[in-house]
Amino acid sequence: MRLERRAAASAAMAVLAPVIAVMLAGLGAAALFAALGRDPLACLYTLFIAPLADGNGWSELGLKATPLLLCAMGIAVGVRANVWNIGAEGQFTMGAIAGAAVALGLGDAGWFVLPLVLVAGVAGGAAWGGVAAWLRTRCNAHEILVTLMLSYVAIQILGWLVRGPMQDPEGFNFPQSPMFAASAMLAPLFEGGRVTGALVLALLTVPAGAVLLDRTVAGYRLRVVGLAPGAARYAGFSERRAVWFCLLLSGGLAGLAGVCEVAGPIGQLMPSISPGYGFAGIIVAFLGRLRPVGILFAAVLMALLYLGGESLQITQQLPLAATGVIQGMLLLFLLAADVFTLFRPRFSRSHGDG
Amino acid sequence: MAQLPRLGLGGITRRFGATVANDGIDLAVMPGEIHALLGENGAGKSTLVKIIYGVVQPDAGEIRWEGAAVRIADPNAARALGIGMVFQHFSLFETLTVAENIALGLAASESIAALSRRIVATASRYGLAVDPDRHVHHLSVGERQRVEILRCLLQAPKLLIMDEPTSVLTPQEVEGLFAMLRRLAAEGCSVLYISHKLAEIQALCDRATVLRGGRVVGACDPRATSAAAMAEMMIGQALVRPVARARPAAGAVVLAVEGLDLPAEDPFGTTLRGVSFALRAGEILGIAGVAGNGQKELLAGLTGERLAGTAEAVVLAGVACGLLGAAARRRGGMAAVPEERLGRSAVAELSLTENALLTGTEVGFVARGFVRFAPLRRFARGVIEGFRVVAAGAEAPAGSLSGGNMQKFIIGREIGHAPKVLIAAHPTWGVDVGAAQAIHEALRDLAAGGVGVLIISEDLDEILALCDRVAVLHGGRLSVPEPVAAVTVDGIGLLMGGVADAA
Numbered sequence A: 001m002r003l004e005r006r007a008a009a010s011a012a013m014a015v016l017a018p019v020i021a022v023m024l025a026g027l028g029a030a031a032l033f034a035a036l037g038r039d040p041l042a043c044l045y046t047l048f049i050a051p052l053a054d055g056n057g058w059s060e061l062g063l064k065a066t067p068l069l070l071c072a073m074g075i076a077v078g079v080r081a082n083v084w085n086i087g088a089e090g091q092f093t094m095g096a097i098a099g100a101a102v103a104l105g106l107g108d109a110g111w112f113v114l115p116l117v118l119v120a121g122v123a124g125g126a127a128w129g130g131v132a133a134w135l136r137t138r139c140n141a142h143e144i145l146v147t148l149m150l151s152y153v154a155i156q157i158l159g160w161l162v163r164g165p166m167q168d169p170e171g172f173n174f175p176q177s178p179m180f181a182a183s184a185m186l187a188p189l190f191e192g193g194r195v196t197g198a199l200v201l202a203l204l205t206v207p208a209g210a211v212l213l214d215r216t217v218a219g220y221r222l223r224v225v226g227l228a229p230g231a232a233r234y235a236g237f238s239e240r241r242a243v244w245f246c247l248l249l250s251g252g253l254a255g256l257a258g259v260c261e262v263a264g265p266i267g268q269l270m271p272s273i274s275p276g277y278g279f280a281g282i283i284v285a286f287l288g289r290l291r292p293v294g295i296l297f298a299a300v301l302m303a304l305l306y307l308g309g310e311s312l313q314i315t316q317q318l319p320l321a322a323t324g325v326i327q328g329m330l331l332l333f334l335l336a337a338d339v340f341t342l343f344r345p346r347f348s349r350s351h352g353d354g
Numbered sequence B: 001m002a003q004l005p006r007l008g009l010g011g012i013t014r015r016f017g018a019t020v021a022n023d024g025i026d027l028a029v030m031p032g033e034i035h036a037l038l039g040e041n042g043a044g045k046s047t048l049v050k051i052i053y054g055v056v057q058p059d060a061g062e063i064r065w066e067g068a069a070v071r072i073a074d075p076n077a078a079r080a081l082g083i084g085m086v087f088q089h090f091s092l093f094e095t096l097t098v099a100e101n102i103a104l105g106l107a108a109s110e111s112i113a114a115l116s117r118r119i120v121a122t123a124s125r126y127g128l129a130v131d132p133d134r135h136v137h138h139l140s141v142g143e144r145q146r147v148e149i150l151r152c153l154l155q156a157p158k159l160l161i162m163d164e165p166t167s168v169l170t171p172q173e174v175e176g177l178f179a180m181l182r183r184l185a186a187e188g189c190s191v192l193y194i195s196h197k198l199a200e201i202q203a204l205c206d207r208a209t210v211l212r213g214g215r216v217v218g219a220c221d222p223r224a225t226s227a228a229a230m231a232e233m234m235i236g237q238a239l240v241r242p243v244a245r246a247r248p249a250a251g252a253v254v255l256a257v258e259g260l261d262l263p264a265e266d267p268f269g270t271t272l273r274g275v276s277f278a279l280r281a282g283e284i285l286g287i288a289g290v291a292g293n294g295q296k297e298l299l300a301g302l303t304g305e306r307l308a309g310t311a312e313a314v315v316l317a318g319v320a321c322g323l324l325g326a327a328a329r330r331r332g333g334m335a336a337v338p339e340e341r342l343g344r345s346a347v348a349e350l351s352l353t354e355n356a357l358l359t360g361t362e363v364g365f366v367a368r369g370f371v372r373f374a375p376l377r378r379f380a381r382g383v384i385e386g387f388r389v390v391a392a393g394a395e396a397p398a399g400s401l402s403g404g405n406m407q408k409f410i411i412g413r414e415i416g417h418a419p420k421v422l423i424a425a426h427p428t429w430g431v432d433v434g435a436a437q438a439i440h441e442a443l444r445d446l447a448a449g450g451v452g453v454l455i456i457s458e459d460l461d462e463i464l465a466l467c468d469r470v471a472v473l474h475g476g477r478l479s480v481p482e483p484v485a486a487v488t489v490d491g492i493g494l495l496m497g498g499v500a501d502a503a
Helices: A011-035 A040-052 A055-080 A088-106 A113-139 A143-163 A198-215 A217-227 A229-235 A239-266 A277-287 A292-316 A321-342 B045-052 B075-081 B098-105 B112-125 B141-153 B171-186 B198-204 B227-235 B295-303 B326-331 B352-356 B373-386 B403-416 B433-448 B460-466 B489-496
Strands: A002-005 A343-346 B007-016 B019-029 B034-039 B060-065 B068-070 B083-086 B159-163 B190-195 B207-212 B215-220 B253-262 B272-280 B284-288 B314-316 B334-337 B421-425 B452-456 B469-474
Touching (some): A011 A040, A011 A292, A040 A055, A040 A292, A055 A088, A055 A198, A055 A217, A055 A239, A055 A277, A055 A292, A088 A113, A088 A143, A088 A239, A088 A277, A113 A143, A143 A239, A198 A217, A198 A239, A217 A239, A229 A239, A229 B326, A239 A277, A277 A292, A277 A321, A292 A321, B034 B045, B034 B171, B034 B198, B034 B227, B045 B159, B045 B190, B075 B083, B083 B141, B098 B112, B098 B141, B141 B159, B159 B171, B171 B190, B171 B198, B171 B489, B190 B198, B215 B227, B253 B295, B272 B295, B284 B433, B284 B460, B284 B489, B295 B421, B295 B452, B326 B334, B334 B403, B352 B373, B352 B403, B373 B403, B403 B433, B421 B433, B433 B452, B433 B460, B452 B460, B460 B489, B469 B489
Parallel strands (some): B034 B190, B034 B207, B083 B159, B159 B190, B284 B452, B284 B469, B334 B421, B421 B452
Antiparallel strands (some): A002 A343, B007 B019, B007 B060, B060 B068, B207 B215, B253 B272
16 A cells, blocks of 8 residues: 555545544544453443533533633644644643732732733733743744743642742641632532633634634734745745744633633642643644634543543543543544545555566 | 667556546657657646656556566666656755765765766766766756766666756756757667757757647657747647737836845855846846846845845835835835745645735735735636636635646736736746746736836746846846847856856
8 A cells, every 4th residue: 555645635534534533542442441351332431421421511521621622722823823832731830820829919809800810821821832932033942842841840830839939828738829719710600510601711712713813814824824934934924923923822822721720620729730731732723623613622522531531530440541542542543544634545456576 | 670769658647636647648769869748837748757767657558668568666667777867856965075966876886986987987978067076065056967967877878858957057058968968869878858948949859749738749850840830739729929019118217226235044045245236117127047146035135035234225116125024015016926836926725815815915905904805806816817817716725726827826916916016036937838928928018017027037038038128147146237139148148157257
């Protein structure tokens, strides 16, 4: 079998590839469960169906989809402009830290605390993305490495803060900050669920992202910079500006995701505020074909994987790593299926003989 | 018995998806023959030579080499048979010497010193002046081509394929190349010569096979056939002769360049030194020169992709704009058509409508940050109709158009923005004859309408056919522009080779 480049990318495969990848990842997951000595069908049921059996499950789905959607949207806009923000995890963390600093500093001062907390979260994430933008435009240090490495810096800063300056003095020396005051917190959308108004903000990024990319001249410039840097130079579109815009935007959105977690379901700062939302956001962005509506579906699917993964731990005593393996398989199969959008397989009878 | 053809093709067919690139092609190249393969872009010439050189496999058909059926699995197999090919784009390592580059292409383990002696011997036999110890990045494009040819000759080929070899050469270098090819043919080597320059084919070739739409549409003796007849075979219809039209006397200076210096961007680029000229409204000024003498840098310096040292170095319609970027200069009335289309003056993945916006962000297609798609689409449709662009519609991706149609669309787009100055770099490069004529026509009309047109081209024929005045760029310096009527091809050729620089 040989791969032959298609004359034009296959539109059908572009849509089919994520579907095929999800199905193959499901098969791979079943094989993994069987290898671990579990009943594959029961595990798949636990993973994909059981979490949505009740209203609380749907609320949790929205809760988990929110940060994934926010992180992935920013990443996707960046990748469309060929700006690769791999460090949404770090911007998420810095957003959470900045929001927490405002929340803890202002306490229960009034209604205006929550908006300030959210703005601080966006600013914190954007600033962390801005470091990478500055290093890229000033020193030509590639953002893939810089954003990734800055993620670990951010996580270490968080670890230090919750054991030092921001540690709760009455927290029995647990590494965590005091709980935020009520006026610094996002209220649940409805009684009994944990999902907050952050979900609405995240959902708003879907039409906003679509309009930005498809209708505005700013989005057009980003796409041209991403598709053809030579054409962007010819047209006079600034690559530096695209780098700054994308890293500030995706950093800000990841920061918003972070602050909405700590000012929402978590309510305080602690070392583990994210089960890898920032990194999973990369998978979500690509699974959603870098398009806002696709990303919405992909974020819901990935949220389901998180929920199902938790159920697997409880009911099947599988390790958390099993979820990570399934996420990895999903990305791997997606990339493999994607090859066929640009190439077609060609089967030849004879090979290599003269 | 008649002599066996060195290479015989029978019914060669090759499909790419829905398109048939080669459709039942028959071709015979005799020993010692210089055989021209003629055809417009997309006629199937490159696919055919790739099949002969083993790069592409045919779906059907037979290849016979000296009478015996063969299967050419890859270029190694082709070379083993005795087929050599000089591609249009060279594959040389700039940081290695000539001998080292040639050694890389040869399978045998021969010492560089021994190889160098062989290179010198072969080079002098065919009148190719090449120093095996020089680094390739010091060589001119013409010299690099000689290295590629030498690489083939060292393998004692029986068939040499040359793909559009003269586009990078000065007229004098072309003469040298032809003498070398004639000598090679006299020794019995066959040459398959691909070109669309009819005068060259008439001067050089013994026979010509004409391709159109993937099929052989005719064969002729180019020495006994008129260029017009061959061109008509190529495009399948009669050529429309351009009508000479009165041009208004050149008007005010619309683009004044004074002492433009621009350092090379990379170690193998060219530094512009004190480039000066004045372009008047209504005239077409041509800048000739061999590729790699600063054309890229000049275009970038004029359009604002790269900024000049001082504002006064580039004055556009009275405004000093040497320090303004590309978008600002476009607002001031500058339009540009770079040589490369996809990835430069157009984005392959975007539709024609979206490509129309590439240089239209300053001229009314944007309102409060939003793209106004309705007028943009009308504009794109207007360009498609006005310039007879063959496309599936305004929503067709740019990458789906042929080179000639894409270039017509780009030129139409730039003209549609009503510029004061239009700069076009080799506007008919890789464009078929019909489209080239339409493009030249459009540029003449534009100048007649009072726009200053600057043509930067390596194709001297194009410059002489189109321009009122001509200057030559060599080594980053520009000669004084002279009226075309007052120059000779030889004179320009010498300037292109840098001979007049010493004076």
